[in-house]
Amino acid sequence: MIKPSKIQFYPEGFLSYHTSCGIKDNTLDLGVVFSETPANSAAVFTRNAFPGEPVKIGRKIIQNGLLQAIVVNSKNANVATGSDGYENSLKICRKTAQELNIPVDSVLPSSTGVIGRPLPFEKVLAGLDSLKDQLVNPADFPGFAAAIMTTDTFPKFVSAQTGNASIVGVAKGSGMIEPNMATMLSYFFTDAEISSNDLDRILRSCADKTFNCLSVDSDTSTSDTLVIMANGKAGKVDLVEFENTLLSLCTDLTKMLARDGEGATKLFIVDVINADSADAAKKIAKSIINSPLVKTMIYQGDPNWGRIYMAVGKTSGVHLREPQIQIFWGKNREIDSSSTTALSKYLRENEELFLTVDMCSGKSSCRVYGCDLTEEYVRINAFYTT
């Protein structure tokens, strides 16, 4: 079961708050996570050339390597809103800082939702009134995860222990997802003591293997933001073990995001192996996982494997020799293309599908995460603002 039930491990010193401030309706739309002490932090952001206003602020603030709070609203992305939009995000940061009595440059803002509409920042400011008194301790991470959802069908959170420290991760999806450097919105909180330089290196490495290998619909959000805050309360940890634990949590969140892609009914995991280079492996894997014809094929379990072949062949920027490729399905590569009956059965009876494409030409591999394409994706997105 991919849907999370509860937080098992709590990092010390994090408090939270979430509410509905009425941006669109009376559903949850505002969340804050606060660290009692300044936390070493790192972040990566979208590579969309037109980032949201909060992303522009976040990029500046993270250069200090220190954060004490994040403030996130859903229902409005504050993108393509110009200098007014930038100023509105700053006002939200100032209000948060003032309420919490912390420096304004220790508050990182995020917004997610519809693009190109002015953010009703007064509602957000009103929602932050008396923030300090309303914080809960320890933080209610599932509640925060729920507050930042857009078309997600369930809140996404994970937790783990590493040495004496704990890590919690929270994320939201679920359309406009082909992260390019970071991902939609995802935040990690830990009480481990780690320098911001180490956090930055570890976060980028983990993101490259997980969030950056995820695609729901090949559309890159303008708001992608991935942040980690480490307040040090639990003391030092083994960095290798910490990175492995974080990687595992990132992988779990990535799978949740793929499985909860808009309209999705299947999680689709594609391994490209024995490719000429890591870059080639990733490009080929992305070409497969983004192909509408492959995505519709796995939706109804149609054993039309020639589409995999087509998707490999159309990969641009990769040199492909006359095909010697081998295609396998199943976690243990137990189904080859010779049996369409077995493949059809496998595709229809599993919610988690594994495809392996052996390029038979080199030594590099890549794993990517995606989902099927359904009528429901079309419906959700044909009516999103109305």
Added chain:
Amino acid sequence: MIKPSKIQFYPEGFLSYHTSCGIKDNTLDLGVVFSETPANSAAVFTRNAFPGEPVKIGRKIIQNGLLQAIVVNSKNANVATGSDGYENSLKICRKTAQELNIPVDSVLPSSTGVIGRPLPFEKVLAGLDSLKDQLVNPADFPGFAAAIMTTDTFPKFVSAQTGNASIVGVAKGSGMIEPNMATMLSYFFTDAEISSNDLDRILRSCADKTFNCLSVDSDTSTSDTLVIMANGKAGKVDLVEFENTLLSLCTDLTKMLARDGEGATKLFIVDVINADSADAAKKIAKSIINSPLVKTMIYQGDPNWGRIYMAVGKTSGVHLREPQIQIFWGKNREIDSSSTTALSKYLRENEELFLTVDMCSGKSSCRVYGCDLTEEYVRINAFYTT
């Protein structure tokens, strides 16, 4: 009305034949066009690295610059079928040549349909028995166009006069369409007298502005083939006029292909203007026309214009400055983004939608052709082989 009704101009000296040879069922699946005399010819083919076996043969044969017949089957693409597949296509060429008493290297084969299944070539060979006696004169181009359809909902053909000569064009779509060098299957027949070198230059130029600017679903077919045959019976023509006429016919077929994209309900024409380079303009336009979120938005007429902004911003391989872009809708750019009501009305009430994105930064422009993304696209492709 985009659906063609009849051929108005007939080039001299072309005969045709079409039938059902029973590849999948008893619908039309085989067509031949024959020129009484050898015709100067040119062709461009898919850039998918794993082309179909007929494409491999076509690439060799077209080097002579002379063709006398094309033989096309639908329902099976003869792709990913290995050396047997290659040999089977050759057998079809040999049979065609023998029946028509012409050299085997003047017969260009094409196949379209499902990938990865052996082509039942015996059925095709039987379908070609007594071919010469069954040819109709003049060629029945609409019948030939119907025989090469897969999921197309109507046969696609065009005709025009240039000087004393006529040109007829025929094409089929309608999924797995983002041509990269050529397009799905499209054939032009003319009685103009033009050298194969001139044909090649003119055909490539026209394809670049039309078929190569078309995308239904970003998936590049393994079978894309575009051929022109000019048998010279009508004598010399003005080359500039000929090129303009051919360009116009290619544009018409491209629009038909986009409008008849799988599941499509709208033709979507995107102009990117005032970009830094022609390459940038094309990449940005393709990014917009391939975006699932843009394609679903126009389907139901949702005025969610921020998605255009996102799609421009995510264009890879293009340097984009802080956005000064302007977005207009309508053939005469009469609707700007200030009125979501007017935009919603425009999107809902028109089957042919025009979007213009002014990059405000250079002098290059590009027009591309696409369609909306609907539940029907998903349905068609989730059940294609079953």
